[in-house]
Amino acid sequence: MKKYLSLFLFVQVILINVLSLFPEVVERFYSNGLYLYLSKISRLLLGWIPFSVGDIFYIILILLVLRWLYKNRIGFLKNWKSNGLTILNFISILYFLFHFLWGLNYYRIPLHKKIGIEKEYTKEQLQNLTLKLIAETNHLQLQIEKLHYRKVVYNYSEQKMYEMALNGYANLPKPLSQIKYQHKSIKSSIFSLPLSYMGFGGYLNPFTNEAQVNNLKPKYTSPLTICHEMAHQTGIASESDCNFIGFIAASQNKDVYFKYSAYAFALNYCLYNLEVMEAGSSKTYKVFINKGVLENFNENRTFWKHYHSWIDTFFEYIYDTFLKMNQQKDGMESYSKFVGLLINYDLKHQIIHAN
Structure with a gap:
């Protein structure tokens, strides 16, 4: 059995690479077929539970691995063949469950092709979008706080925001109407502190289909993070696509x-992309941004700086490699690539109106 499971791992790798060549097949039979039923069952079974079942699963898994390592510490190298097969079997099972329950969505048709927009953009188009986002973000900040120098403060509980997020998915515009969200399963992660050190605002547990949110980070960022993780639950794997859907x-x-x-999220990314194009170019635009908005940006920057260490650098490298292995050639930079989707979608549908 050990030999068969180990062999199955290599068979799986070959099958996944073959499937990656046929995104239409993945889209039709998995993303819009089997996955819809699997995710529905997962969220119906676990969504009502107030704590993260997926986090508990990870804790148990880690403890079992540590227990196995401890029990086999004596003569580990001497029994390398048996121990090696056990490790390969473990990886084989996780690899299968990951792709069967969610991971095959990495190989579906990209969102921009399905809604008929481009991803590339010019510097002028980025500058125009930045100005529109500044106007709308300033308008919303004044609408909430009344004074331009006050940062926006959220008094909602995390649970309240999880409930409210459903409203946005119910109001998606027609070009995105194929994206349906049903059966809520959104939870604050037990690992919020470790996630902060790792540099993550949230994640989707692919085994339980629970959207996990880091509840320690600044609250003004939570609505976007929640909507981003919900996009993953609908079967969208690309980080840029999830940022785009999360924004919408x-x-x-x-x-x-x-x-x-x-809007604050999108504006921050536009400023970042301007800097990537030309160092110092974002300063020209920051003078037009309300001080309260900049205070929110600083609040977020200070939070992540507080937890910055070799740990988040290490996990950023690991996740960057993971993304590149799963059809996202830009790795961690794919998060900022959603700006191209937003620019081209706005050019076609005029969804952002400068106030």
């Missing part, structure tokens, strides 16, 4: 705080 869902929410989270 949060900005279409009836609640002004959700709208602010979306």
Whole structure:
């Protein structure tokens, strides 16, 4: 059995690489077929439980691995063949469950092709979008706090925001109407502190289909993070696509705080992309941004700086490699690539109106 399971791992790797050549097949039979039933069952079974079952699963898994290592510490290298097969079997089972329950979504048709937009953009187009986002973000900040120098403060509980996020997905515009969200399963992660040190605002547990949110980070960023992780639950694997869907869902929410989270998020990424194009170019635009908005940006920057260490650098490298191995050639930079989707979608549908 050990030999068969180990061999199955290599068979799986070959099958996944073959499937990656046929995104239409993955889209039809998995993403819009089997996955819809698997994710529905997972969220119906676990969504009502108030704590993260997936985090508990990881804790148990880690403890079992440590226990096995401890029990086999004596003569580990001497029994290398048996121990090696056990490790390969473990990896084989996890590899299968990951792809069967969620991971095959990495190989579906990219979102921009399905909605008929481009991803590339010019510097002028980025500058125009930045100005529109500044105007709308300033407008929303004043609508909430009344004074331009006050940062936006959220008094919602995390659970309240999890409930409110559904509204945005119910109001997605027609070009994105194929994206349906049903059966909520959104939870604060037990690992929020470790996630902070790792540099993650949230994650989707692919084995339980629970959207996990880091509840320690600044609250003004939470609505966008929640909507981003919900996009993963609908079967969208690409980080840039999830940022885009997360922005649309949060900005279409009836609640002004959700709208602010979306526009502040997009504006921050536009400023970042301007810097990538030309160092120092974002300074020209920051003078037009309300001080309260900049205070929120600084609040977020200070939070992540507090937890910055070799740990988040290490995990950023690991996740960057993981993304590149799963059809996202830009790795961690794919998060910022959603700006191209937003620019081209706005050019076609005029969803951002400068106030």
